[in-house]
Amino acid sequence: xxxxxxxxxxxxxxxxxxxxxxxxxxxxxxxxxxxxxxxxxxxxxxxxxxxxxxxxxxxxxxxxxxxxxxxxxxxxxxxxxxxxxxxxxxxxxxxxxxxxxxxxxxxxxxxxxxxxxxxxxxxxxxxxxxxxxxxxxxxxxxxxxxxxxxxxxxxxxxxxxxxxxxxxxxxxxxxxxxxxxxxxxxxxxxxxxxxxxxxxxxxxxxxxxxxxxxxxxxxxxxxxxxxxxxxxxxxxxxxxxxxxxxxxxxxxxxx
Amino acid sequence: xxxxxxxxxxxxxxxxxxxxxxxxxxxxxxxxxxxxxxxxxxxxxxxxxxxxxxxxxxxxxxxxxxxxxxxxxxxxxxxxxxxxxxxxxxxxxxxxxxxxxxxxxxxxxxxxxxxxxxxxxxxxxxxxxxxxxxxxxxxxxxxxxxxxxxxxxxxxxxxxxxxxxxxxxxxxxxxxxxxxxxxxxxxxxxxxxxxxxxxxxxxxxxxxxxxxxxxxxxxxxxxxxxxxxxxxxxxxxxxxxxxxxxxxxxxxxxxxxxxxxxxxxxxxxxx
Numbered sequence: 001x002x003x004x005x006x007x008x009x010x011x012x013x014x015x016x017x018x019x020x021x022x023x024x025x026x027x028x029x030x031x032x033x034x035x036x037x038x039x040x041x042x043x044x045x046x047x048x049x050x051x052x053x054x055x056x057x058x059x060x061x062x063x064x065x066x067x068x069x070x071x072x073x074x075x076x077x078x079x080x081x082x083x084x085x086x087x088x089x090x091x092x093x094x095x096x097x098x099x100x101x102x103x104x105x106x107x108x109x110x111x112x113x114x115x116x117x118x119x120x121x122x123x124x125x126x127x128x129x130x131x132x133x134x135x136x137x138x139x140x141x142x143x144x145x146x147x148x149x150x151x152x153x154x155x156x157x158x159x160x161x162x163x164x165x166x167x168x169x170x171x172x173x174x175x176x177x178x179x180x181x182x183x184x185x186x187x188x189x190x191x192x193x194x195x196x197x198x199x200x201x202x203x204x205x206x207x208x209x210x211x212x213x214x215x216x217x218x219x220x221x222x223x224x225x226x227x228x229x230x231x232x233x234x235x236x237x238x239x240x241x242x243x244x245x246x247x248x249x250x251x252x253x254x255x
Numbered sequence: 256x257x258x259x260x261x262x263x264x265x266x267x268x269x270x271x272x273x274x275x276x277x278x279x280x281x282x283x284x285x286x287x288x289x290x291x292x293x294x295x296x297x298x299x300x301x302x303x304x305x306x307x308x309x310x311x312x313x314x315x316x317x318x319x320x321x322x323x324x325x326x327x328x329x330x331x332x333x334x335x336x337x338x339x340x341x342x343x344x345x346x347x348x349x350x351x352x353x354x355x356x357x358x359x360x361x362x363x364x365x366x367x368x369x370x371x372x373x374x375x376x377x378x379x380x381x382x383x384x385x386x387x388x389x390x391x392x393x394x395x396x397x398x399x400x401x402x403x404x405x406x407x408x409x410x411x412x413x414x415x416x417x418x419x420x421x422x423x424x425x426x427x428x429x430x431x432x433x434x435x436x437x438x439x440x441x442x443x444x445x446x447x448x449x450x451x452x453x454x455x456x457x458x459x460x461x462x463x464x465x466x467x468x469x470x471x472x473x474x475x476x477x478x479x480x481x482x483x484x485x486x487x488x489x490x491x492x493x494x495x496x497x498x499x500x501x502x503x504x505x506x507x508x509x510x511x512x513x514x515x516x517x518x519x520x521x522x523x524x525x526x
Binding site: 153154156157158159160161162163167171172175176251252253 | 327356362407
């Protein structure tokens with residue numbers, strides 16, 4: 001049980017950690033511990049980040065990445081959950097196909113990027129396809145695991161009380177599976193974002209990743225660091241939002 | 256078959272006139288394993304009169320829980336059938352038969368109140384109505400004030416109280432209990448046993464109570480059915496002729512000890 005007071009103290013300590021990291025970064029750059037051309041100080045990077053966020057050209061690139069990530073999620077989530085449910089519900093399909101999902105999940109997806117370019121070109125569609133590909137496997141595996149984690153005794157209890165198939169899904173499966181599926185969704189989103197940005201960095205005409213590569217190649221380090229901060233911030237927001245949902249859906253899992 | 260059953264099952268002339276509430280007819284059950292079929296239950300015949308508290312004991316693996324699951328309509332026997340209130344049981348019939356399981360089997364994402372009301376929710380009873388009923392039952396099992404707690408905030412004994420309240424929720428005439436106190440410590444088990452008898456006294460249901468606790472069986476039941484080791488067959492039906500209400504002092508009596516000893520000697524020769 002954390003009281004309001006300890007929560008406040010923790011928040012204060014965390015703010016101090018962030019602040020000292022930035023101070024350390026500033027010092028490293030200014031005191032010559034690191035080459036200031038390679039590691040520009042936050043006093044330079046932060047204003048640049050603010051400038052980027054009001055730069056319509058940059059916002060255009062950002063918007064393309066956001067659209068790619070969202071579309072990939074809209075495709076990958078129902079597809080991954082659907083495949084996971086099918087594998088879990090059919091013993092035969094599960095035994096036959098599940099190992100392959102684990103195998104492919106283990107392979108670094110980036111090695112397939114050249115194939116994706118041949119299949120989908122280098123435009124918007126290829127980024128979405130690669131995002132889907134990245135997110136799909138963890139979603140399938142998490143969903144199948146969620147079905148397997150539904151407690152047998154609760155299913156029996158529902159049946160003993162005359163629950164219909166639909167009621168068993170709505171009352172037992174849904175509640176038992178939701179936190180695990182949200183966890184898979186969160187991991188899937190991390191993979192999805194990484195995949196889309198990586199595909200943009202590899203070959204692209206637009207998007208956040210394309211900007212990173214271009215800034216890096218033209219040695220525009222303040223812009224590069226500012227862009228990285230923005231991408232990191234957005235990813236953290238997505239992750240924390242899903243984590244909060246996960247906690248709420250799984251509050252019963254404590255203890 | 257029913258004739259020789261009757262002379263074993265009928266303790267008093269009055270009982271014979273009453274129509275049985277539960278009839279188990281020629282149940283034989285076998286299941287498949289990697290090493291071939293295993294005969295779990297053999298030729299089980301039972302008849303249980305309304306309002307009786309009947310214990311089902313036997314060595315581990317004798318199939319007593321399986322038999323209970325067949326009475327609940329959750330498992331189909333290979334042969335034979337169960338009849339409850341004149342109708343064969345082929346699938347769960349929650350309006351006639353309530354079940355309380357060994358693990359409390361509470362929905363961890365629902366409050367105590369919602370757990371008790373769950374069977375009514377499945378039947379589409381409106382929220383206000385089902386929760387009023389559930390509240391009443393929670394009070395009955397001594398959990399007033401715990402309505403909005405989740406299972407992880409309750410002790411083992413409290414969870415089992417919630418499960419018992421849920422068993423009474425649909426007010427079924429028959430209540431099947433599968434080692435409901437097995438996971439509890441001795442003290443809690445004794446207290447809950449007394450509570451169960453108190454509630455049963457108010458609501459007079461036909462109870463079939465599977466247990467491996469012989470003291471518990473003698474203390475709670477009107478009659479104890481002793482099953483043999485695998486394949487489970489009915490070895491004896493022992494009438495527990497202790498007066499009701501039962502009190503803890505009875506446990507110290509010679510008669511209590513003799514009843515317990517008779518059951519134990521039957522089981523001991525098995526395993």
